[in-house]
Amino acid sequence: MHKAKELRDMSDEHLQLTLKDAQKGLFRLQVQSQTERLDAPSELLKSRRSIARIKTVQRERALKAERAEG
Numbered sequence: 070m071h072k073a074k075e076l077r078d079m080s081d082e083h084l085q086l087t088l089k090d091a092q093k094g095l096f097r098l099q100v101q102s103q104t105e106r107l108d109a110p111s112e113l114l115k116s117r118r119s120i121a122r123i124k125t126v127q128r129e130r131a132l133k134a135e136r137a138e139g
Contacts, residue, residue, distance in 0.1 A: 071119060076126045088123045091116060 076084060095116040101107055 071122065073122055073126065076122055077129075081127075081130065084123060084127060088120065088127070091120045091123060095120060 071087065076087070079087065095113070098107065098113050098116055102110070102113065107113070
C-alpha cells in the first residue's frame with residue numbers, strides 16, 4: 070500500500086499504472102472472496118483505500134492544472 074506522500078512524488082504515468090494494478094488486485098480479491106475464503110478479508114478494504122488515495126492525488130493534480138489555466 071502506498072502512502073499519499075509517495076503517490077504525490079510519482080509521475081502521472083506511473084500513478085496511472087499504479088491505479089490499474091490496484092484495480093486489478095481489487096478485482097482478484099473480490100472474485101476470490103466470492104468463490105473461496107480470503108486469508109485476510111481486510112485486504113479488500115486496504116485495496117479500496119489505496120485506489121481512493123490514488124484517485125485523490127489525480128484529482129488534486131487536475132484541479133491544480135485547471136487553476137493554472139484559468
